[in-house]
Amino acid sequence: MTEALVQVENLSRYYQQNRAISHFSLKAGEVLGFLGPNGGGKSTTTPVISGNLAPSEGEVSIAGHDIIEAPRAAKAQLGYLPEHPPVYREASVDEYLKYCARLHRIAAGRRESALERVKQQCGLTSVGERLIGNLSKGYQQRVGIAQAIIHDPPVVILDEPTVGLDPIQIREIRELIRSLGSERSVILSTHILSEVQTTCDRVLIVRAGELIYNASIESLNQGHEHSYTVGL
Amino acid sequence: MIWVIARREVGAMFLAPMAWIILAVMQTILGYMFLANLDNFFLLQPQLMQLANTPGVTDIVITPLMQVAAIILLMVMPLMTMRSLAEEKRNRTLSLLISAPIGMSEIVLGKFLGLVLFIVILVSMLMLMPLSLYLGTSPDGGKLLSIYLGMLLLLSSFAAIGLYLSSLTENQTIAAISTFGVLLMLWIIDWLGSSVGNGQSVLAYLSILKHHQAMLEGVFKSSDIAYYLLLITGFLVLTIRQLDRERLL
Numbered sequence: 001m002t003e004a005l006v007q008v009e010n011l012s013r014y015y016q017q018n019r020a021i022s023h024f025s026l027k028a029g030e031v032l033g034f035l036g037p038n039g040g041g042k043s044t045t046t047p048v049i050s051g052n053l054a055p056s057e058g059e060v061s062i063a064g065h066d067i068i069e070a071p072r073a074a075k076a077q078l079g080y081l082p083e084h085p086p087v088y089r090e091a092s093v094d095e096y097l098k099y100c101a102r103l104h105r106i107a108a109g110r111r112e113s114a115l116e117r118v119k120q121q122c123g124l125t126s127v128g129e130r131l132i133g134n135l136s137k138g139y140q141q142r143v144g145i146a147q148a149i150i151h152d153p154p155v156v157i158l159d160e161p162t163v164g165l166d167p168i169q170i171r172e173i174r175e176l177i178r179s180l181g182s183e184r185s186v187i188l189s190t191h192i193l194s195e196v197q198t199t200c201d202r203v204l205i206v207r208a209g210e211l212i213y214n215a216s217i218e219s220l221n222q223g224h225e226h227s228y229t230v231g232l
Numbered sequence: 233m234i235w236v237i238a239r240r241e242v243g244a245m246f247l248a249p250m251a252w253i254i255l256a257v258m259q260t261i262l263g264y265m266f267l268a269n270l271d272n273f274f275l276l277q278p279q280l281m282q283l284a285n286t287p288g289v290t291d292i293v294i295t296p297l298m299q300v301a302a303i304i305l306l307m308v309m310p311l312m313t314m315r316s317l318a319e320e321k322r323n324r325t326l327s328l329l330i331s332a333p334i335g336m337s338e339i340v341l342g343k344f345l346g347l348v349l350f351i352v353i354l355v356s357m358l359m360l361m362p363l364s365l366y367l368g369t370s371p372d373g374g375k376l377l378s379i380y381l382g383m384l385l386l387l388s389s390f391a392a393i394g395l396y397l398s399s400l401t402e403n404q405t406i407a408a409i410s411t412f413g414v415l416l417m418l419w420i421i422d423w424l425g426s427s428v429g430n431g432q433s434v435l436a437y438l439s440i441l442k443h444h445q446a447m448l449e450g451v452f453k454s455s456d457i458a459y460y461l462l463l464i465t466g467f468l469v470l471t472i473r474q475l476d477r478e479r480l481l
Contacts, residue, residue: 052327054479076333086328090247102236103332147328 005155005185011058013048020044020209031181033196034189036206042189046159050080062155079153083160085144089133093143104151118146138169157187174199233334234342241346254308262301266361269293290372294362295448298379310411313394314404316343322402340471347391355383375450382447385460392467399474
């Protein structure tokens with residue numbers, strides 16, 4: 001596929017006194033790491049790309065649909081896990097995921113199979129009946145990821161999906177992200193360099209709102225050998 | 233889509249004990265008052281028989297009962313509306329709805345429809361008491377219908393106002409108290425009328441109480457219906473605009 005699935009052009013958004021700027025495009029089957037220190041503008045950029053915040057300037061298009069001009073068409077192509085998983089604590093995993101399937105207009109006949117598929121993918125088969133509020137942080141995070149991929153979107157945006165997880169869970173989630181990346185475009189926002197190195201094909205580094213690095217992961221690793229330093 | 237959201241809203245209300253307790257408390261208190269009013273009617277009955285053109289059982293038992301119900305519900309409805317948007321904002325679950333291919337107006341209408349469904353359940357249960365009068369006498373059916381519709385419209389406008397104030401804050405208590413304040417203000421706004429001269433008719437038109445009173449007495453005027461529909465539409469539009477505006481901040 002030659003056309004970019006995600007096209008972000010001269011995007012900027014002001015937050016407090018700062019400005020977050022982005023400019024990149026993403027092809028199908030690519031995992032993009034969005035790397036930067038806390039407070040560097042990462043958590044402003046992903047909500048803008050997913051349509052949760054409006055951009056101050058610039059354009060975002062998902063699979064050819066502009067997020068402002070044609071929000072429904074664009075959002076139908078998009079799965080989004082915000083920094084805080086948007087889960088209803090008083091619902092069970094099954095109830096919650098069925099509700100998400102309805103919200104994403106999955107036809108009634110395909111809902112059960114979609115539910116089974118994401119539970120399999122995210123390792124939730126054993127906890128379907130349990131209330132989300134009683135699950136550990138790691139499982140809640142998985143429910144959040146399941147919610148983002150239940151409608152099988154070509155673009156998935158994950159905002160810090162491994163925060164607060166134990167090392168084993170982190171490894172599992174990273175494997176899951178890699179497997180998502182084989183057929184979809186994934187944008188992974190994180191502040192952990194090793195996470196980007198193990199899961200991503202390409203990396204964007206932002207600092208103080210500015211995009212300071214945009215290259216494939218190989219050249220990042222080579223850069224390290226030549227002691228290229230990127231201030232984080 | 234509106235229906236999907238509304239159904240979850242009602243489900244969530246009845247998963248928590250709040251909705252059940254509100255229904256139980258309302259039914260108990262008003263059931264007791266219904267009994268007291270009925271008792272009163274039996275005391276008055278011999279005197280009423282001697283007069284011509286007397287008020288019927290509906291006027292003596294049901295209209296005052298529903299007047300009290302409306303005042304109690306003015307305090308209760310803020311408790312039902314406070315969580316609708318404030319809770320989603322506090323738990324950061326609103327982004328689930330915003331990221332889905334749904335318009336902001338569908339989200340707000342879904343939330344509102346969920347509240348209206350609860351109101352229909354609540355008012356229908358209260359109306360069982362007047363309907364029980366059919367066992368022993370013949371109440372005025374047209375008047376009962378007017379009272380039923382009046383209660384639905386009144387509470388729906390409470391819900392629209394509550395929904396808007398719930399969209400302004402993350403704090404449910406603030407949403408509840410401010411809703412209560414606005415509702416009470418709209419209720420008593422015509423008290424000042426007599427001393428401002430010309431303003432009286434405006435203030436009287438703004439008062440929720442005036443419009444509700446007419447419907448309780450069986451007067452079904454299109455101007456009253458228009459008042460409620462304007463109030464509901466106005467606050468729903470404000471809610472949609474508020475949610476849209478938050479994306480820009």
